Amino acid sequence: MTMSTDLVPAPRELRTGPAGPVRLGPGTRLAAGPGTEGVARRLRETLGAATGLPLADGDGPERIELAVDPGLPAEGYRLATGERHVRIGGGSPAGVFWGTQTLRQLLGPDAFRRAPVRPDRVWELPRVTVEDAPRFRWRGLMLDVARHFLPKDGVLRYLDLMAAHKLNVFHFHLTDDQGWRIEIERYPELTATGAWRPRTKWGHRASPLWDDKPHGGFYTQDDIREIVAYAAERHITVVPEIDVPGHSQAAIAAYPELGNTDVVDTSALGVWDTWGISPNVLAPTEHTLRFYEGVFEELLALFPGEFIHVGGDECPKDQWRRSAVAKARTEDLKLPNEDALQSWFIGHFASWLAARGRRLIGWDEILEGGLAPGAAVSSWRGYQGGVAAARAGHDVVMCPEQYVYLDHRQDGGADEPVPIGYVRTLEDVYRFEPVPAELTEEEAGRVLGTQANVWTEVMESPARVDYQTFPRLAAFAEVAWSPLPAPARRDFAAFERRMTGHYRRLDALGVSYRPPAGPRPWQRRPGVLGRPLDGPPPNR
Structure with a gap:
């Protein structure tokens, strides 16, 4: 699978990391920090439906982590993919939510479907850090x-x-x-x-x-x-x-x-x-x-x-x-x-x-x-x-x-x-x-x-x-x-x-x-x- 970092709208900053993808699989957990529970539900409804992955609640080495970080702009977010996990921090739940939209884009077009088109699909993300916030409210x-x-x-x-x-x-x-x-x-x-x-x-x-x-x-x-x-x-x-x-x-x-x-x-x-x-x-x-x-x-x-x-x-x-x-x-x-x-x-x-x-x-x-x-x-x-x-x-x-x-x-x-x-x-x-x-x-x-x-x-x-x-x-x-x-x-x-x-x-x-x-x-x-x-x- 060819991974793309061509995002729309373009983020403020995108930095690529080490070579090699981050993979999501049946064991990938969804760890929702305080204030992000609603965002986690939406992500599980959309990304879970498209991928077929359960994205079960909980922590673990393979995880998508959502967190409110008051140090970021209110609608801003920071998305970072590590070797086995993804972390999305936002200045508010809205910021975290916009970060999850970027996550979907990074996973490729099929992440926007309502059901898996290839059940054996391996879902991969590029190693990147995205720092982003909107120009207008x-x-x-x-x-x-x-x-x-x-x-x-x-x-x-x-x-x-x-x-x-x-x-x-x-x-x-x-x-x-x-x-x-x-x-x-x-x-x-x-x-x-x-x-x-x-x-x-x-x-x-x-x-x-x-x-x-x-x-x-x-x-x-x-x-x-x-x-x-x-x-x-x-x-x-x-x-x-x-x-x-x-x-x-x-x-x-x-x-x-x-x-x-x-x-x-x-x-x-x-x-x-x-x-x-x-x-x-x-x-x-x-x-x-x-x-x-x-x-x-x-x-x-x-x-x-x-x-x-x-x-x-x-x-x-x-x-x-x-x-x-x-x-x-x-x-x-x-x-x-x-x-x-x-x-x-x-x-x-x-x-x-x-x-x-x-x-x-x-x-x-x-x-x-x-x-x-x-x-x-x-x-x-x-x-x-x-x-x-x-x-x-x-x-x-x-x-x-x-x-x-x-x-x-x-x-x-x-x-x-x-x-x-x-x-x-x-x-x-x-x-x-x-x-x-x-x-x-x-x-x-x-x-x-x-x-x-x-x-x-x-x-x-x-x-x-x-x-x-x-x-x-x-x-x-x-x-x-x-x-x-x-x-x-x-x-x-x-x-x-x-x-x-x-x-x-x-x-x-x-x-x-x-x-x-x-x-x-x-x-x-x-x-x-x-x-x-x-x-x-x-x-x-």
Whole structure:
């Protein structure tokens, strides 16, 4: 067996030791130190299943040893292979867990399978020492399940894929114009009505094609509890997103009084069946505020993390400009215009969440009109939202669409399925630098990290989600985890060489990624209209 030390994401330091492998066998024990018991369970579930080795509890000369070492960075780890044993120390259980993901990579692609493919296999590791820690504390993936619903098993699978790439924040986009995907017990129509649309646009919104089959689905609160617990076992935090005040037509279809009823017959609205930005937005009324406070109260009981995402993007103001109710609210609050009204709306929930020990985060439009202290910003319209937020004292997650919107097509060729957005290649994602160069050192400290976003308007199946997400998510994971080399330019040729082995890991995981040579015949979607944009190349 040929052993490889080609790791993705690349570690801070890897040193090779004496010649000769370290072998794991039926007698290899798993010695879990205090605080690592959960990591040991996960390792036995994954590595034990792939290898067929029992990895029994206990100490001995042949062992995998897990230990918390407070001297290491919180998510950092040190993996060292000796003559007959492996030791993984981490600054926290999370650090130990990330070390076990490196262990799996060192054992080869078959360590990512769910059962042994060769029962007589001899499992060998190279003699190495790996010292590693992440560059950013927020290493995120946003998955849109509102446009196309992904059943629970698919969500759990993506949490496993995130863990294998050392990503630790799952941004769960649960609501939009095209569907409401989370059970809210006090408002049952949100899922009874809002989770289903009668048909779906096939391709870009300008496409004449339709899928006339109803589409929908939602997660029960027990599903959500399971997803959150599953993520926590993999040291991933789930950040839910409930979109307000725009991207809310599904909610208005379920409860028409949430809309601007004095200018639109909201009782006639259904869940939106096409793409783009719906003009139907929430009314800025006390009833709407109380309704969504009820939604967020149930969310807080389900999601224990620090942040709640409220969207806040792409909210057309036309209905507010025509609405006497919205105009009266603007005048009562002595606001200059409707843009300030949206700022007031977002500010209300920032204060409401802060009073309950949580923090609001939203897309960079929430900066317009001012933002409450403590709120954070997802910078998606380029770098400038992140720059403005950091300079104003707000924490930032960098996710500019020019680099890390993985719904954008990966190549300009005619074979790409439903070509959307700008061409963003594997190398473009790999070249992405999350920290804007114009920030001072203090301002740069406001950059919590970075996130890749997967919007699913044209991703009608899990296989399509895989195709758009991989292999670019592997490049993104390295941007989020690995240190920026000096000078500040990553070696893409070296990354491509390491990806040769990583494609085999993705194969073992069953990922339907885009091959380097282009889409396979069954990955193409001929004749479906996309939205090709010929924007400027990345400028950073």
